[in-house]
Amino acid sequence: MSLPPEFALIARHFRGLAGEGALDLSDDAALLAPPPGRELVLAADAMVEGVHYLPDDPPETIGRKLLRVNLSDLAAMGAEPLAYLMTTALPRGTTPGWLEGFAAGLAEDQRLFGLHVLGGDTVSTPGPACLSLTIIGTVPPGSALRRGGARPGDDLWVSGTIGDGALGLAVLQGRLPGDAGGHLARRYRLPEPRLALGTAVRGLARAAMDVSDGLAQDLGHLLRAGGLGAVLDLAALPLSPAAAAVVEAESAWLPRLATGGDDYELLFAADPADAPGILAAARATGTPATRIGHFTPGPPEARVLGTDGQAIDLPRGGWSHF
């Protein structure tokens, strides 16, 4: 009996990604001996072709983005990566070349982030490709960063730069000049999960989450979780040189950067007295961290200040699927 095509596909493209306990992806399930003295941290994110990535994105970056958006959830909890499971629903016409690129991207990121695949499923779909990944990480028990816990007066911090992902999508869709090989498009296709910073601010950050659906919308989650308000200062938003150039040419982009998605940066709260510690953690991990506002007593609403220091209304509430 030869292998049916579905299993030959798994053997050819995915078996090389399997790690300890994955049983060569040829059993009904995988085995995992939980690391002693650690708590597990688990999250699952899905991506749909044409919704979360563009149909002509390189398959290498699609696999890596799928892994990285999930790694970003681990970063937000201050967790370290351990393993993942993945299901792929693929159109029947998916070529071996596409699969090869997809798996090669995953292999590269497995090396970069130190984790491996444990198991999953590969099925066909008459619709667009639909990818789902469950990530497993670990933390010392009780040390995971949570969304609740910020206090009035706390600084509001963000990692890296904001808006590159949304601008990168605009470039790739032809709504903004630029090219697919540039910084912005690359940031849309390849988010940078802030794992090192996330673990470095365990014990310092009072609340944390990752920014994926737009800074303003995600800040709303942090405020509801803590029952707090906040002031968000757009003038303080950390921008990459490429994003700064866009805003310089057309200032209307600035508020849109605070509502665009695909940032995958960490948004967190810390006691102002801990600012030196946060900055030291940022330096030690090579990850910029910037104060972009502060928390106030409730209600859970953000007051957004424009570059002139006056309160403004943001254009829309951020990305929602429904």
Add this chain to the structure above:
Amino acid sequence: MSLPPEFALIARHFRGLAGEGALDLSDDAALLAPPPGRELVLAADAMVEGVHYLPDDPPETIGRKLLRVNLSDLAAMGAEPLAYLMTTALPRGTTPGWLEGFAAGLAEDQRLFGLHVLGGDTVSTPGPACLSLTIIGTVPPGSALRRGGARPGDDLWVSGTIGDGALGLAVLQGRLPGDAGGHLARRYRLPEPRLALGTAVRGLARAAMDVSDGLAQDLGHLLRAGGLGAVLDLAALPLSPAAAAVVEAESAWLPRLATGGDDYELLFAADPADAPGILAAARATGTPATRIGHFTPGPPEARVLGTDGQAIDLPRGGWSHF
């Protein structure tokens, strides 16, 4: 700031399914303290509307089928359920009523099988609904059932009945007389994960897997894993009264039952000396177990005997997505 629709949907339909460590499905990830002294068993299976279930299947059974096909993987490893994560990619037009039924079905099966949801993601898709579930179970370390390990001379066992799922699909598609409320259609929509039998034969079964893509094809996996051949006796196939009636009316159905999918029964190997133990485990768990053949020295091929005891060729190799 009010909740955007996507998060309101999660809060309304899925928060009630969340268990300990799920953090109300409102953080970036879930926490899981691994049960001391147990090994984790993990699997992930996806289902696509129109491929794995019919668009007009009741939403209650769709959620339950998604959970049960994953629970069947745990049963095949002899594991006990602990928790799950789920991602749903849904068409934008999905109604609240559909979601309510889907979640109600999951709630019912959570109670039946003793597990809860830990986390997940809900996104939109322009294509058919695409559901993915990662299941987590536990076993005493080293006791998981595996696919390799059968020996020549071992009995080949199967749980429950074979062919109901494939016949149920034929009924629902109008290829076979019958009605949607009958036994066969119900078996297609609601597989029965054999968790109790799976744990009961730990230490007795030398190899095990679950039958999901057709008995003959899945037997092929067991044979390749063990480097063994087998004789499969179609006359011994356990049939439900409804399936037996179909075969009696048209005997050509019998070989098709050995290649149809959606059985979700356990297929396992055991020393003939352990047959009394297997039968006792079957009685104790209220799950039929039937000897349908035996293992032979390699190559990894199955010799299939028809009802007259003569070797036959099966019509096709089973379900493959590609």
